[in-house]
Amino acid sequence: MNAIEAKDTYADKIKKTNEKLEKLNYRLEDMVVERTKELTTSYEQLKKEIRERQRADKEKKGLEERLARSQKMEALGLLAGGVAHDLNNVLSGIVSYPDLILMDLNEEDPLREPVETIKDSGHKAAAIVQDLLTLARRGVTNTQVLDFNNDIISEYLRSPEHEKLRTYYPHIQIDTHLEAELMNIKGSPVHLKKTLMNLVSNAAESQPSGGKVAIYTRNQYIDSPVKGYDHVLEGDYIVLKIEDNGAGIAQEDLNRIFEPFYTKKIMGRSGTGLGMAVVWGTVQDHHGYIQVESTEGKGTAIELYFPITREGAKKETAHMPIESYKGSGELILVVDDVKEQRKIATHILTKLGYTATSAASGEEAIEYIKENPVDMIVLDMIMDPGIDGLDTYKEIIKITSGQKAIIASGFAENERVTEAQRLGAGQYIKKPYTLEKIGLAIKHELSK
Known part of the structure; x- marks a missing residue:
């Protein structure tokens, strides 16, 4: 009897011990689940912090690069502005005296043609000085209301500069896709035409064996940052887009294309390396934004954003006698x-x-x-x-x-x-x- 009671007592103890172990096991499983959740949360938080830190480091690096680029452009701009001032003084004689000489020459005088050539050369040199002033961001003073399609694009496509480009690249096809009801902007026609000319020239030169250059315009309302800018002013803009299917721009060159004198162009035909710097300066002076997308071997698309104006265009004044x-x-x-x-x-x-x-x-x-x-x-x-x-x-x-x-x-x-x-x-x-x-x-x- 005692043996049976001892056996029952022992079985009861075993049962109670098993129940305790089972409860302890459940509790341990709950603790493991809870701790796993805590570790998962901590891991996700750590990943988030790492991503934020990486993004902050990337933004900091981008800001530092933009700051360095802006400081470099500012320094070069100051230099260009000083040179432009001196050149303007030197050019005054070449630009001004031909007018006085021509007043004293009759129409048949053989000297008229060379004097007019001197005058034209002086005006071309003065235009180069304007590029330098644009680079210095001191060049946009006289602005007017413009219909970009007609006053800038159509004028450029009829210009001697464009005809000259076509002789260099006869196998390039120029396509235009212009929004019919494009809104007006306020700006400098001289600088904007030069900007368009530089962009089209670059696009053509990227396709020496032939290809297409497409010019687009559109109206666009902007309420979110443009790529490359942390902040933009919300509002209505016109967008000029120049697209080609040429050689493209290497990634290591993309951040340097707007630097003065950074060029891989053919000297004597394509300029002196100021072209894209002038584009950058003009966009800045017109309170706009610029965005570049390029893939080597596929081509480049450059978009310029200019704020619109509600003002009406004024009639052009003719030369006075x-x-x-x-x-x-x-x-x-x-x-x-x-x-x-x-x-x-x-x-x-x-x-x-x-x-x-x-x-x-x-x-x-x-x-x-x-x-x-x-x-x-x-x-x-x-x-x-x-x-x-x-x-x-x-x-x-x-x-x-x-x-x-x-x-x-x-x-x-x-x-x-x-x-x-x-x-x-x-x-x-x-x-x-x-x-x-x-x-x-x-x-x-x-x-x-």
């Missing part, structure tokens, strides 16, 4: 620190029927005004050494309140020009001088 802006002996004071500039301006003004004199500095001009009232001042904005055009004008209006003046400079318009105009100065004209440019500006101010 010289009689309409000739003077009647009014006394004009030319103030410029460069001797050649003073000679050119005074010769032009004398030819236009004005009485012209000059001063070599702002200080000299102020002393002259104290003793000699003048009808008009042609005032250079940048003079060195001594005071500049703005400070000169401030002192002159203390002597002669309301003194009429126009402002001239080899640089583009800036805040000091605007300040002088706020004080009463008139139009701003960019050097080099032309007969019509300076004549119309003076006539307009004298008529006020």
Whole structure:
């Protein structure tokens, strides 16, 4: 009996022990599941943190690269701007004197053709200077409302520059796909045409054996970042897209294509390496964005985004006959620190029927005004050494309140020009001088 009771007691203990072990096993399984969930959550959180850190590092690297690129472009732009200023002064004689010489030559004179060639060459050189000013981001001053399809694309496709490109690449087909109701933009037609010309030239050159270049335009509302930009201004834009099926751009070159003088082009035919830098500068000056997609062996697509304007386009003004802006002996004071500039301006003004004199500095001009009232001042904005055009004008209006003046400079318009105009100065004209440019500006101010 005792043996049976002992056996039952032992069995009962075994049962209770098994129950405890079973409960412990369940609890252990629950702990394993719970701990697995915790580890999985921690692992996912760690992966997320790693991805965020990698993305942050990538963004930081991208920002550092963009900053370095912007600083490099800014430094090169400052250099280009200084060179452009000096070149504008040198070019003034080449651009301005042919006008004066042609006025004294009859239509049959054999000298007319070479003088006109000199004049045309001077204007082409001045256009190159405009590229440098664009690179310096000092070139977009006179903007107007534009129909991009007609004022830029159609004009370019009819231009001598485009015809010349077709002679270099006769097997290239140019296709246009232009939105019929494209909205207007406000910008500089000179810079925008040069931008289009550079992009089409690049696309054609990427297909030396022949191919297609497609030009697209469209309206687009942007409410999310454009590739390559962290932030964009939300709103309506027009988009210019140039697409080719040429050689494409290597990935290592994509981040450098907008650097000045970074080029693999044929020198003498395709430019000097400023083309894409001019594109970049023009887009920046027009508050736009640029996006590049390229695959080696397949081709390249470049999209430019320009903000639209609700303003209507103004009618283009025709060239005025010289009689309409000739003077009647009014006394004009030319103030410029460069001797050649003073000679050119005074010769032009004398030819236009004005009485012209000059001063070599702002200080000299102020002393002259104290003793000699003048009808008009042609005032250079940048003079060195001594005071500049703005400070000169401030002192002159203390002597002669309301003194009429126009402002001239080899640089583009800036805040000091605007300040002088706020004080009463008139139009701003960019050097080099032309007969019509300076004549119309003076006539307009004298008529006020």
